[in-house]
Amino acid sequence: MDHFFRYTAPMITLRQMTYFLALAETRSFSAAAERVHVTQPALSQQIKEMEATLGTQLVERLPRDIRLTRAGQVVLERTRTILAMTRDLEAEIRLSKGLRGRLALGVIPTIAPYLLPRALTRIRAAALDLDMRVREAQTAELISLVAHGHLDAAVIALPYDTEGLTARPLFRDRFLLAGSRDRIAAATTTPRPTDLSPDTLLLLEEGHCLADQALEVCGLRRQRRTVDLGASSLATLCGLVAQGFGLTLVPELALCTEMAASPDMAVTRFTAPEPSRTVALVRRQSTEVKEWFTALGDLLSEAGEELLAEARRRG
Structure with a gap:
């Protein structure tokens, strides 16, 4: 044999x-x-x-x-x-039936504390079987984590280089000018971003995309070193400008929360077209439409638009 x-x-x-x-x-x-x-x-x-x-x-x-x-x-x-x-x-297997199983989501710090509380309430109501894990980090880190499969998706602010990823815009988040009540009340004209002096502008420390976007809309990218880039959070910035330490740009999404925390802060809108950022949900590219991605995007978009409507009434 x-x-x-x-x-x-x-x-x-x-x-x-x-x-x-x-x-x-x-x-x-x-x-x-x-x-x-x-x-x-x-x-x-x-x-x-x-x-x-x-x-x-x-x-x-x-x-x-x-x-x-x-x-x-x-x-x-x-x-x-x-x-x-x-x-x-x-x-793909975990989320093949929509928002079920485990989902790892990243969110940037200038969005997370404002959008997540409202959004998670909606997500829990719509997806009782979903085990969601949230990671808060700056944009560059989240992009890398999504690209390498450590996160399923991330909420970031555009414009930003998202090569290799699929981005779904969720809502437009306008910037407002914030300062102390006296300082904002003393303004005689509606401001334009390009009129702001770098000597009075406070922004987040380097690495936050909000700082880059604010510099860009103010035409100050080439003068970056003349702008104070030191605060680690938007809440810190709002507290500083409320006490008269310069001016800053506040996203409309954060307005209600930060005005409640800093009652001495006031805001004013810019002349049209108002500067803004686009809040988007990103995932790795795929040839097919992801049901879970569509459902998650819808819930995040609804929560964001609800917050923006409240901010417009307040602002």
């Missing part, structure tokens, strides 16, 4: 790729092991097995650092792609 033996060549695993990505990003075996919740020897063994399977060295082990070899750089690029595709597949 003939006997046949099947030989299966060793293959690298998703676990090994996950460990390798953590090592490449942290540049430390101990930090990588902590990130993926394993012991350092276990992670090191998996990296060695990955190298043996591929037949090449991926990592140069230095006394206090690690360095990727040329082959390691190639593997890192492919690893990121494969893991992102895997997470995308998992999300």
